[in-house]
Amino acid sequence: MxxxxxxxxxxxxxxxxxxxxxxxxxxxxxxxxxxxxxxxxxxxxxxxxxxxxxxxxxxxxxxxxxxxxxxxxxxxxxxxxxxxxxxxxxxxxxxxxxxxxxxxxxxxxxxxxxxxxxxxxxxxxxxxxxxxxxxxxxxxxNDYGQLYSLQDGELSRRFVREYTSMHKACFYGRCLGFQFSPTLRPFLQTIVISMVSFGESYDKLQSGLGMAAFSLLTSGKYVIDPELRGAEFERITQNLDMKFWKTFWNLTESELLSGLASLASNTVEVNLVLTVPPEPLLLPLASDPKLLTPVSPPVAHWGPGPVHMRLISYELREGQDSEELMVFTCTNAPQISVSLLPFGSQKRPPSPWLLVHFHGGGFVAQTSKSHENYLKSWSKDLNVPILSVDYSLAPEAPFPRALEECFYAYCWALKNCHLLGSTAERVCLAGDSAGGNLCITVSMKAMACGVRVPDGIMAAYPATLLTTDASPSRLLTLIDPLLPLGVLSKCLNAYAGFDCQTVEPTEGTTTLSALRRDTASLISDLTMGASNWIQSFLPAEVAGPFTVSDRRSLSNEADRRSVSPCSPDFSEHRDYPEGFEPLYSERLAVIQMPSCPIVKNPFVSPLLAPEDMLRGLPPVHLVASALDALLDDSVMFAKKLRDMGQPVTLRVVEDLPHGFLSLSGLAKETKVASDICVERIRAVFQQQSPPSSMCR
Structure with missing residues (x-):
């Protein structure tokens, strides 16, 4: 309809x-x-x-x-x-x-x-x-045509206040995922079951095999009791700390899950993990290539440190097996390979194209390994080498460490493209979510430093505003199993460095250092197959409302006059008409609104950047999802660039959640959305960027 x-x-x-x-x-x-x-x-x-x-x-x-x-x-x-x-x-x-x-x-x-x-x-x-x-x-x-209340802190505070008090469990029980494509619902159900099972054992301070075994024993009750599952998911998303979220989302890098993903992914001839030492670079000035400008290595928070990257190439190309490149390989890292060529075959010449990729994960989790599946497909479909950057993660490495590392990796790639199997005649930046943010801000930094800007950007569902300002799409955080506001705010606060201490990463550690591989494997095992019969049991809705006095103290609503649903004359503190109240939870969510000025830094929230910092960006291709809480980020950023005369396109796909690229092997719809991203990248390489007023 x-x-x-x-x-x-x-x-x-x-x-x-x-x-x-x-x-x-x-x-x-x-x-x-x-x-x-x-x-x-x-x-x-x-x-x-x-x-x-x-x-x-x-x-x-x-x-x-x-x-x-x-x-x-x-x-x-x-x-x-x-x-x-x-x-x-x-x-x-x-x-x-x-x-x-x-x-x-x-x-x-x-x-x-x-x-x-x-x-x-x-x-x-x-x-x-x-x-x-x-x-x-x-x-x-809001002003006409505006989706965000950027100048109205009271509206945003009311939005957060309502989120903290409103009942959300009903969206994670029997109704889980009703708004998404039917083919994705079993996967979402599996994610929620595994999360609440893991959260219960995590809350009991267990570790290793004990945590996994406990999760295995307790997961059954969440399969047969949707209401219990919803209530527990609400508790977890509202109150568990950042360490839990980092640990849980890094389960995608366990040997079992990565092995399963690799079975469905394309085989590539090159998959190398690189570690580049923090050495100063000299690059030509974009305005005068005869002159050189220095590029410093990343130094924020703990001084110079290496930058980790992964080179993926469907075909082996000249330079990719050179001794010069092998110096940067990490010999003890998993899944490193340069496939042996059949006898008599030859290496391919360098590609004129190069794709530099920044992964998503809310700035706090995952690496290129989590995104290998679709990157391998992209390398085959585009026949292009891909360099994916494993930037340091918050809260241990808040802004600007990730930006510094991504910018340094981009500059290193330009200078050393001959080692990556490319002549870099055309360079595209691509990323999803947090990675989409970094694509934009790296390009802004390139302009500010006077080095060559990429030839285009493909940003999938990027975060362009790292504040809790209210927008209609962000109201979806009340019902989204993959991006609840409690989790989103923790990620934003972590990247902004709000109330955290930075520490230098330990050499040789991985994102799974806090979680043993046997734990990850068992937890992954227990979730497989649970989703096919998840919604067939148990009664009763759970609503646990506040008392009237509690509601009034939380809402601070001064008056309850009756208003027409279409009337603009809402009272100053009243959002609901007389006679209606939403359902409220028994416990409040813990939401800390980012208050430090860093979240309004243009290199953190490019939507807030003044026009002179955005003018000169390459063509920006945004691919968003209609059901993503960050949809309005893409719409408003696209409007801002268009109104400036900057080349920009926007495509909005239907029925998919935030993070759909990581789900590209699970459903036809996610594969189609991934193919749209590929076509946008190909447009950059083939100089087919449409005018800024076009969207398709």
Whole structure:
């Protein structure tokens, strides 16, 4: 169903389904109702009421949300996304309601399971209604066409306040992943089960095999009890520290998971881990190549240190097996190979292209190893050598260490391209999430230092604003299993160096140093296969609301006057109309809003950069997801570059979560999105960048 069409039919169908179930299950007044019937009648009555309130609210948003798109050919912004998520929820309720009405009296109908699922979606619908009210507040208070409240700290504080108190567990239980592509839901369910199991053992301060064994024993209850899983996931995402998140996400680099990923990835002839010593470089000035400018090695926080990189090439090219390059190889690193060529074959000549890649991971986790799967595919599809940079991670290495290391690696690649199998006639920077941010800021630093800027940038779902400023897409952090606000804020604070101490990395350590390989393998084992039957059991929604007095003290809402859902006359502290309250959690999330000025540094948040720091950037190709909490980062950054006359394109893909590149082998949709990224990179290499006003 297209946006802006058939909404009347959707709400009419919802009302009819609710009435059918209420009528059918109420029964004759002289006969007692079963507990399931009573629960379902109550639930369907609430859903009907939510639907009646949501219809005019949706009408308001759909009437104006196109004004916030990048252009008419690129429908995508946080307002559209919230409506799309609501649509997915309503269509599921309608489908489930029709099933219940048709099958309730049949012998094998699982009344408790179906009623519990409907109750869970009722809770989700209530919370989505609250998000739409908050989005309307942003719509009313922001400037026309603006998706962020960059000058309104009170709006952002209210957004964080609502997040800390609102009930989120319903989105991680029976309703988990309903907004995403159906083929990805089993994977998301597996991730959540493994996370809550690992979180429980982590919370008990166990380690090694003991932690993994405990996780194996406890994971079953989270498979059969969706409500318990949702409540535990909410607790973990709100309150566990950065060490937990670094350890958990680095599980993707365990031998087992990387081995499984390699089975599905392309075989490449070159996969070398390089360690480049911190030596000063001399590069030609972009304005006058006859003159040289010095480039210092990274020094922030602990002084000069080596920079680690990975060279991936589908075919062996001249220079890639040279003794000069072998000096930089790390002989004890895993998965290092230069494949032996068949007898009589020859090395390929250097490629005129070079791709420099910065991986994602919230600035705090993962390495190039986590991203090998799609990088190998890219190297084959583009027939280009790829240099992926393993920059130092926060909180041990906050800004600007990662930026310094990525910039140094870029400059080293320009100077030593002959070792990488390339003549570097065309150089493209590519990265996802945090890596997309680094692609942009490295290019800004290249301009500031006077060295050659890359020929183009491909940034997938980049973080261009590292603050907790409110936007409609960031409201999705309430329901996103991969990017909750509690985790996002921890990553932003870590990179900004907020309330942390930096320490020099220990030589020879890896991202799995805090977690033994046997632990990682067992935890990976326990999650495999759990997702196929995850949603088939157990009753009852969990809502644990605050008392009225608690709500008032948390909300600090001065007045509760009734307002029309379309009225711009919200009271100063009131986001919800009279008679409506979202569900609240029993425990508050721990969210620290970044308060240090570093988050507004243009090299941290390029969306805030003045125009003179962005003018001269190469063509920027942004690939975002409609269901990503960082969608508005891409939309606003693309608008800013376009309005400056800078070449920029934006493509918004549907039904995929943040981090879809790392999922490219799991579903057709993620493969298609990865191919879009490849085409944008190819456009840089082939000089096919469209004009700045184009989006496709």
């Amino acid at each position: 297209r946006f802006g069409m058939d909404w009347g039919l959707v709400f009419t169908s919802l009302k009819v389904v609710c009435e059918e179930n209420i009528t059918a299950l109420s029964g004759p007044h002289d006969l007692p109702q079963s507990d399931a019937s009573r629960r379902l009648v109550t639930c369907m009555s609430k859903i009907r009421d939510h639907g009646e309130a949501l219809e005019p609210l949706v009408s308001c948003l759909t009437a104006v949300y196109h004004h916030y798109d990048f252009d008419s050919d690129t429908p995508g912004n946080g307002y559209r996304t919230l409506v799309k998520v609501l649509q997915s929820c309503l269509l599921h309720i309608i489908q489930k309601g029709r099933y219940i009405a048709s099958n309730y009296n049949r012998a094998f109908f699982r009344a408790d399971h179906n009623v519990s699922e409907m109750e869970a979606y009722c809770s989700a619908l209530c919370q989505l209604r609250a998000l739409l009210y908050l989005a309307q507040r942003l719509l009313n208070d």
